[in-house]
Amino acid sequence: MAEDVSxxxxxxxxxxxxxxxxxxxVRRLExxxxxxxxxxxxxxxxxxxxxxxxxxxxxxEARIAxxxxxxxxxxxxxxxxxxx
Numbered sequence: 001m002a003e004d005v006s007x008x009x010x011x012x013x014x015x016x017x018x019x020x021x022x023x024x025x026v027r028r029l030e031x032x033x034x035x036x037x038x039x040x041x042x043x044x045x046x047x048x049x050x051x052x053x054x055x056x057x058x059x060x061e062a063r064i065a066x067x068x069x070x071x072x073x074x075x076x077x078x079x080x081x082x083x084x
Contacts (some may be wrong), residue, residue, distance in 0.1 A: 010052045013049075015060075
């Protein structure tokens with residue numbers, strides 16, 4: 001009997017939940033026990049989850065601040081990630 005292949009609402013998934021859902025899809029696909037049509041659907045869902053995770057990581061990276069320190073090791077300021 002096939003499991004329910006419902007598409008989660010990506011806008012409400014946390015990064016961790018999206019990653020867990022993607023891992024579950026990968027496990028199911030790797031098992032080899034999924035019919036072709038369901039495999040195609042799972043693959044499409046997995047791709048959407050992958051994109052969601054990549055977008056969330058990119059957004060998090062953009063928020064990371066590069067701390068600047070003085071000779072004594074005291075924090076003197078911060079710059080946006082990648083700003084040199």
